Amino acid sequence: MERAIEKGRRPRMTTDPSASPQGYAGAIDCDLHPAVPGMDVLAPYLDDYWKEMVAVRALDRLNLNLTSYPQNAPLSCRPDWKPKAGTKPGSSLAAMQQHVLDPFQLKLGILNCLYGGQVMHSEDMAAAFCRATNEWIRDTWLDRDSRLRASIVVPAHNTELAVAEIDRVAADRRFVQVLLLVSGEVTLGRRQLWPIYAAAERNDLAIGVHAGSAYRYAPTSVGWPSYFIEDYVAQSGAFENQLQSLISEGVFAKFPRLRVVMIESGLTWLSGFIWRADKTWKGVRAEVPWVTRAPSDILRDHVRFTVQPIDDPDEAEGLQRLIDHLKSDELFLFSTDYPHWQFDGDAALPSGLPRTLVRKILRDNPLAAYPRLADSVGKPQAEVHA
Amino acid sequence: MTRHVVATVEEIPPGSRKIVEVGGREIGVFNLAGEFFAIANRCPHEGASLCKGRIVGLVEADEPGSYRFSRKDELVRCPWHGWEFDIRTGKSWCDPRRTKVKSYDIKLEDGDVLAETKLRAETFPVSVEKRYVVIEL
Numbered sequence: 227m228e229r230a231i232e233k234g235r236r237p238r239m240t241t242d243p244s245a246s247p248q249g250y251a252g253a254i255d256c257d258l259h260p261a262v263p264g265m266d267v268l269a270p271y272l273d274d275y276w277k278e279m280v281a282v283r284a285l286d287r288l289n290l291n292l293t294s295y296p297q298n299a300p301l302s303c304r305p306d307w308k309p310k311a312g313t314k315p316g317s318s319l320a321a322m323q324q325h326v327l328d329p330f331q332l333k334l335g336i337l338n339c340l341y342g343g344q345v346m347h348s349e350d351m352a353a354a355f356c357r358a359t360n361e362w363i364r365d366t367w368l369d370r371d372s373r374l375r376a377s378i379v380v381p382a383h384n385t386e387l388a389v390a391e392i393d394r395v396a397a398d399r400r401f402v403q404v405l406l407l408v409s410g411e412v413t414l415g416r417r418q419l420w421p422i423y424a425a426a427e428r429n430d431l432a433i434g435v436h437a438g439s440a441y442r443y444a445p446t447s448v449g450w451p452s453y454f455i456e457d458y459v460a461q462s463g464a465f466e467n468q469l470q471s472l473i474s475e476g477v478f479a480k481f482p483r484l485r486v487v488m489i490e491s492g493l494t495w496l497s498g499f500i501w502r503a504d505k506t507w508k509g510v511r512a513e514v515p516w517v518t519r520a521p522s523d524i525l526r527d528h529v530r531f532t533v534q535p536i537d538d539p540d541e542a543e544g545l546q547r548l549i550d551h552l553k554s555d556e557l558f559l560f561s562t563d564y565p566h567w568q569f570d571g572d573a574a575l576p577s578g579l580p581r582t583l584v585r586k587i588l589r590d591n592p593l594a595a596y597p598r599l600a601d602s603v604g605k606p607q608a609e610v611h612a
Numbered sequence: 613m614t615r616h617v618v619a620t621v622e623e624i625p626p627g628s629r630k631i632v633e634v635g636g637r638e639i640g641v642f643n644l645a646g647e648f649f650a651i652a653n654r655c656p657h658e659g660a661s662l663c664k665g666r667i668v669g670l671v672e673a674d675e676p677g678s679y680r681f682s683r684k685d686e687l688v689r690c691p692w693h694g695w696e697f698d699i700r701t702g703k704s705w706c707d708p709r710r711t712k713v714k715s716y717d718i719k720l721e722d723g724d725v726l727a728e729t730k731l732r733a734e735t736f737p738v739s740v741e742k743r744y745v746v747i748e749l
Contacts, residue, residue, distance in 0.1 A: 417677070476676025508706045509694030515673035515680070520706070 249584070250560075250574065251331035254592035254599065257436075257489050257532045257561035258326070258335045258374075260367055261316035262290070262359060267366070271358035276351070290342030292407075294438035294445075294461075295566075299454055304567035315565040319370055326564045327373055329572070333589070334602055337367055337376040338405055338436055338489060344379050345407065345440035352381035353391065360395050368400045375599065377405035377434050385418055389425045396429040402598040403432045403487065408464045409439035415468075415475025427481045430597040432530075435468060437461040437490040462537070465491040466499050469529065473503070476516040478528045485595050487530045490563055492537040494544055497551040500525065526554045530595040532561035533575065533587060534568040541576035549583070559595055560588045613748050621720055621743040624648070627685050631663050634747055639716060641745055642667075642699045644686055650716040650747055651688075651702045660692035662713055668696065670705075719746045 262268060265286035269277055280286050291314075295302045303315035307325050316322070327335060343355030356379045363376045378395045380388035388404075395401050404426050412418065414435065426433050439457075444450045446460040447467070465488055478484060503521035511517060517524070538544025549555045562574045575584060593599050618632040624643045631640050631653050638653035640663025655662040670683040687696045687705070696705040702715035724740040738744060 476673075479673075480676055505693075511706065512668070512671040512696070515671045516676045516678075518673075 250572070250588060252333045253330060253560050253588035255326065255330070255332050255335040255562050255564070256487065256559040256592050256595075257534065257563045258322065258337050259316045259564060259566065260319075260322070260337045260339050260363065261314040262339065262341045262362065263314050263317040265290075267362055268355065268358040271361040272354060276354045279351075288342070292340045292342065292345065292438050293441060294407075294457065295340060296454060299458075301458065301567050303565045304570075307565040307567075319367055322564060323371065326562050327371065330562070330574070332373055334373055334375055334592075334599060336402060336596070337363060337374055338403075338434060339363055339377070339379055340436065340438060341379065344382065344405070345410075346381070349381055349384035349387060353384065353387040356381050356391055357394075360391070360401070364398060364400070368398075375400050375402045375596075375602070377401070377403040378431070379405050380422070382406050382419075382422070383411040383440070385421050389421045392422065392425040392429065392431070396425075396431060399598050399601055401431070402596045403434040405434045405436060407438040407440055408435050408461065408468055408488075408491070409441075409443070409445055411440060411442050413468065413471035413475075415471035415473070415477050417475070420477070420480065423477055423481045423484055427484050432485040432487050432596050434487045434489050435465070435491075437465075439464070461490075462492040462495045466495060469499070469525070470503060470521070472529075473517060473521050473524050474514050476514070478524050479516040479518070484528060485530065485597075486528060487532065487559065487595055489532045489561070490534065490566070491531055492535055493531055493533070493548055493558070494537045496531070496548060500552060522552065526552065526557065530557055530559050530591065532559050532563070534561045534563040534566075536576070542578040545576065545579065546583075555583055555586055556591050556594065558587050559592045615719075616747050616749070617721075617726060617738060617744050618747050619745040621648075621745060624745065627667070629663060629667070631661075632747075634749060637749075638663075639747065640664075640688075641718065641747070642688075644699060648718040648720060648745055649699050650718050651697065651699060652714040652716075654713065655690045655692065655695065655697075656704075656711055656713055657690065657693060657695055660690050662688060662690050662697060665689045665691040667699075717748045719748065720744065721746050 265280055291297055309315055309318060309321060339359055341359055343352055343359050346352035359379050368374050368376055378392055378401045380391050382388055392404055439445045445457050451457050500522045507521055536544055593603060616634045618634060619630050619641060624630045624641055626643050626645050629640050629642045631638055639650050640653045641648060641650045653661050653663040665688045667685050668687050668689055669681050669685060670687055672680045686699055688699055689696050697713055702713040704711040721744050723738050723742045723744060726738050726744060727740055
């Protein structure tokens with residue numbers, strides 16, 4: 227499998243300055259995945275009740291990885307980033323430093339922790355584990371490398387508890403985003419979720435929507451798939467649905483300062499989607515009269531996308547074609563998706579992109595997408611690494 | 613500028629329309645509560661017979677979930693793709709600056725005045741007792 231993939235990939239040039247490690251210096255990586263290594267690291271942050279429940283219910287024997295990212299799927303970890311057997315990819319800060327933070331000379335990196343706490347059916351248990359995860363992220367990652375920022379993980383299917391967690395954690399401005407999965411319990415535009423968006427807006431937090439499902443419903447719109455390949459490929463369809471939901475339900479009309487970042491969504495579906503969305507809106511806009519501008523206009527003002535994966539055989543050409551279709555070069559944010567296997571070597575961005583565009587993707591666009599990152603730029607102390 | 617008599621006023625009661633042909637062009641004449649307006653019967657999008665579309669009101673919203681309905685029966689929706697056009701101005705709702713249908717000036721004239729000016733309807737005789745819809749183009 228690995229061999230086939232390597233063979234199928236076109237060789238990446240590393241001689242192009244825009245794609246060399248030096249070319250990434252000062253970049254802001256908008257998608258890094260720290261992994262919760264096991265229940266033992268969260269236990270200190272659980273109250274006595276949940277500590278006992280972990281033991282009594284044998285929760286510590288559960289892996290609690292998201293089903294969307296099976297541990298041995300080739301995509302879940304790049305081969306040369308694989309840790310020693312028995313360790314979860316992404317669970318070591320030292321490894322993350324060695325694999326991406328240092329060689330890419332990242333200015334900042336945003337941690338998006340994908341863990342079972344976000345999708346638990348028990349609302350209270352989800353809240354307890356999300357709270358513990360956020361505390362663990364702060365103590366184990368943010369406090370130990372000043373380049374790191376993080377998303378707040380929340381029990382998204384209980385709005386009240388999610389908002390409480392956002393407001394609790396938001397005091398620490400190293401948390402720059404609220405993380406949701408693209409497939410949760412309801413479409414993301416629904417008003418029951420609006421307090422989450424209000425909390426994000428008032429705290430200058432972006433809403434990050436990451437690939438992955440809570441599996442309340444089939445991850446495809448036509449039924450349950452049999453294989454991982456069907457599940458992963460279907461993710462981009464879920465992003466289309468959620469983008470249309472956010473726009474149609476009026477989330478951006480209600481929260482004019484809200485920024486949504488689609489993470490690991492793939493990109494090339496956007497061309498067809500936005501054409502279809504704009505075209506359809508012109509004919510049926512009376513059913514959503516709060517949508518007063520074309521969906522593509524709303525998208526340009528409110529929605530951003532991380533650049534891994536791009537989903538195009540010629541990624542540089544594909545990206546520039548998208549910029550042409552979407553009439554903006556401000557929509558795309560640098561990401562390595564570490565430790566997921568989206569690229570080889572240091573080809574996190576395709577070579578051959580114009581230098582001005584590279585700078586926007588690496589730095590300007592992330593800074594504009596995440597208001598809280600402005601705190602970190604231009605302050606000398608942010609340069610000091612722990 | 614030529615004046616064309618295209619209908620009697622009573623033919624087009626409030627809320628209704630009549631599609632007429634003037635100089636080879638199809639034009640929709642609409643009566644909005646006693647005021648008359650005329651627009652070309654050709655959608656600027658893909659050429660459908662715009663004036664045969666459903667006549668609707670204007671729907672707006674101050675925020676999601678609030679539906680503000682006004683200007684009842686003052687817009688026409690293209691029968692093909694549903695684009696809305698303002699019957700008073702010909703401008704589309706979605707892109708009023710660039711996407712609009714030609715609108716024409718309308719005058720209502722009494723039959724005796726028309727007889728004096730020797731203006732004749734192209735398709736029917738003018739009677740002095742009636743009132744007529746006149747398009748200038």
